[in-house]
Amino acid sequence: MSVLSTTDAKSFGKVGVLFGGRSAERDVSIMSGNGVLEALKSRGIDAHGFDPAERSLAELAAEKFDRVFIALHGRYGEDGSLQGVLEQLGIPYTGSGVMASSVAMDKITxxxxxxxxxxxxxxxxxxxxxxxxxxxxxxxxxxxxxxxPHEGSTIGITKVVAAPDMKAAYELAAGFDEEVLAEEFVAGRELTVTVLGRGKTARALPIVEIVAPEGNYDYQNKYFTDDTKYYCPAHIDEATTAAIQRIAVDAFNALGCEGWARIDVLLRSRDNKPFLIEANTSPGMTGHSLVPMAGRAIGLEYADLCVEILRSARLKIGQQKK
Incomplete structure (x- = not known):
């Protein structure tokens, strides 16, 4: 365990950990946020939880945070709307800016x-x-x-195996979004790649492979069971690993992401071709989450990973708050 010096811990100032929120992923965000909050405190950082669903923007401004760690998932926290508020308030924040957050939240765009x-x-x-x-x-x-196209955590997703089932699948997804995304099914291995940094300094962490019961990585198998198996680093040959990591970094930069994100990839079984599925600009940080798993694979403990992400917090528009 690495320990921050008192001076280094104090250099972060008063830190807000934003979690909860109003999206369909609220419960997961609460788990992520509590984990991040305790991790930062364990490193001597003056961290405080803040739930935008329970407290107003006026209260957020009144807290006078020196920087915030965004542990919100989904709408109102990962989609650029909160990032715009933080830019207006002049509070440096983790993750991508307004545009990249908004774009990455929309799977079609x-x-x-x-x-x-x-x-x-x-x-x-x-x-x-x-x-x-x-x-x-x-x-x-x-x-x-x-x-x-605007939800995460496998919410509202259906694998359609027969044409008559399309209507029910559409109606389920349409309960969350006006537009619905239909996507070619890629039979293969389910992978995810954490990317840290920005621009030319962006780097991919070891690949995580997800093997869910009967291939069904749904909400329950993602967060609340121990039946799903994870392999990190994934058992993939060196050349293919490098190619997937390179594509993940390219995908991250193409969207203008920064700080951190998780890029989901499918590796097609018949030819080992990778396909990009989505980008998560505020990934989960729960006990079952994949970003901490990738960090551990290179010896980066959960709390140290949280500190590294927090250290990257900045304003993306105008001058950073002094």
Whole structure:
């Protein structure tokens, strides 16, 4: 365990850990935030929890935080809206800025940008109320994935194996979003890559492979059971590992991300080709989360990882608060 000196710990000033919030991922965010809060305190940092769902923006301003660690997931915390507030208040914050947070939160826009940069991502279609669902199923092939483009933690996702099931899958996802994303199903290994830093200094941590019961990495298997198996570093040959990490960093930079993010990847079984699935700009930091797992693989303890992320906090617009 590394210990910050008193001077170094005090240099962070008064730190807010923002967690909870109003999104569908509130419960996970509370777990993440409590973990981060205790980790920072264990390193002597003057850290305080703050739940934007229970306290007002006026109270956030009144706290006079010197910087904040964003441990919110989903809408209102990971989508650029809170980042804009923090820019207005002049409070340096962890993670990506307003634009990158907003773009990464939208899986459809994310895919468009990745494709413009020549990065691999599964074929897709955007579904609306008048979309011919049968034609989409025929074009993309079955099985396929239907999901809301602005949610995380596998919320609202369906694997459709028969065309008649498209309607129910669409209606489930449409309960979260006006537009719905249908995506080609890639049969293969489920991987995720944590990226730290920004621009030319961005670096990928060891790859985590996720092996869920019956291949179903749903909300329950992600957060609340011990049946899902994780391998870090993933058992992948050196050349393929390097290629996946390079693609993850390119995906991170293409969206303008910084600080930290987790890039989800599928490695197709038949040819070992990687496909980018989504970017998480405020990933989970729970006991089951994958970013801390990747950190441990290089000897970076949970608390030290939290400190490193906090150290990267800054304003992205205008001058950083002194």
């Amino acid at each position: 994310t895919k468009k940008i990745w494709l413009q940069h020549g990065l691999p991502t599964p074929r897709y279609a955007v579904l609306e109320g008048d979309t011919d669902l049968g034609k989409v199923a025929a074009d993309l092939g079955l099985p396929l994935i239907v999901k809301p």
